[in-house]
Amino acid sequence: MTPYALTVRAKARDLRAADHLLHTLAAGLALPRGAFGCTHLVRTGRPHIALSLALPDEPLARAARERLTGLGYEVTPGVPDRAGRAVIYPGVTALTGTLTVADLLARSAIDGVTVLGSPREPAPHTPLTTRDHVRPQWRDGRLLLAAVPAAGGTLVPFEVPDPTPCCADH
Template sequence: MTPHTLTVDAGVRELRAADHLLHALAAELALEEGWFGCTHLLRGDRPRVAVSLALPSSSLLRTAQERLTAAGEYEVTSGVPDRFGRAVIYPGVTSLTGTVTIAELLRRSAIDRVTVLGAVSPPDPHTRLVTRDHVRPQWQDDHLVLTTMPAAGATLVPFEVPDPTPCCANH
């Protein structure tokens, strides 16, 4: 990840809201392809989800930090809260729609590696991945890794589902 990073804490408590915040910040700052937007779970007295921006240049970082600080809506700090961010926006994410092969996913995006839950080895490059238009890899040892799980028809799907059922939804 680039050293040009900042964290934005808006007091968000859910991943979906943090995803929306990243997209809103991208639009507000007119950010184009080539940057990373990640979510980070912050624990402690006030659990919440912060977002980080990893930008391609120090001048873009300064501009983003100045504009976000001036807005007064967010707590903005330099760096990232941890090395395990969940990537929402990253190079190539917009090309990961529908069904793609693992080889296509790796070629089209910044994702470095794909793992399958319960498998010892990586999936065959020709294996099809049904993206559900929701591909959220996570940083692991400075590599962007997508965790998948087996699905119908010898395909894979990303482990994270786009519309999770909230805990205790039927209670």
């Protein structure tokens, strides 16, 4: 991430709402290509989801802060934690359909893919079906996508695009 980061205290209650708000704010701010937009689970006080924006330079960060503050958001410098879930990042729009792990890494800011339950990274030629929903997370300064095995020797991102809410059938 860049040193020009902002936290937006939006107090979103779920990831879908946070993703939507992040996209709405990003469109209104006309974020440049090198920008990152992340969600962060805040567990202190009343649990909520905060948003962060990382911008490539200080003038953009200052303009974004002024605009967001003008819209009524509480904005502070920095990020709430180092484990943000990236929603907006360089290359995200190119991650559609099925592509190889190597293509995913070449087309985006994602640094690596981990497979749950496996000690090794997947082979570069392994197909990954994105479901058009790729949400990597920052871990130890690297943007990593958690994936799980799927049918036919493919992988899919661990996070599903439309999760079933808890107790949905009650």
